[in-house]
Amino acid sequence: MMNQEVKDMFNEVILSGRLGKLEHLQLRGDPETDNCKCYFDVASSYYSKTTEEQYTDWIHCKAWGNLAKRFVNNARKGMLIEVKGRLKNETYNEQERTFVIVTGFRLYKTAPRVESEPVEINEEELNKNEF
Numbered sequence: 001m002m003n004q005e006v007k008d009m010f011n012e013v014i015l016s017g018r019l020g021k022l023e024h025l026q027l028r029g030d031p032e033t034d035n036c037k038c039y040f041d042v043a044s045s046y047y048s049k050t051t052e053e054q055y056t057d058w059i060h061c062k063a064w065g066n067l068a069k070r071f072v073n074n075a076r077k078g079m080l081i082e083v084k085g086r087l088k089n090e091t092y093n094e095q096e097r098t099f100v101i102v103t104g105f106r107l108y109k110t111a112p113r114v115e116s117e118p119v120e121i122n123e124e125e126l127n128k129n130e131f
Contacts, residue, residue, distance in 0.1 A: 017044040
């Protein structure tokens with residue numbers, strides 16, 4: 001019989017990319033009790049060697065509790081992010097989607113690819129090592 005640590009290694013995802021639209025970003029649930037969540041998408045782009053075209057995969061992510069609160073308070077569209085988590089398939093209204101259930105993330109303060117207003121970011125929160 002395998003211990004839990006070994007089992008968890010079989011479903012571990014680490015991805016990096018840029019944050020997509022955050023206009024619907026909000027905490028859902030009760031932030032007072034940490035029974036809350038948020039959803040966001042990460043764009044991972046790559047170039048095809050054969051067609052030399054750029055393709056983008058959008059990966060759906062879900063964060064819970066303190067991770068969700070930290071994400072909502074610090075994330076901005078276009079920021080570079082690394083996400084660590086596990087894959088989970090969910091069905092809602094007869095539609096199946098695959099999410100990365102976030103267990104940690106890092107936001108990087110880099111120049112965003114999109115034109116945007118300057119934002120104030122809490123450096124201490126941004127630099128927390130969640131991995």
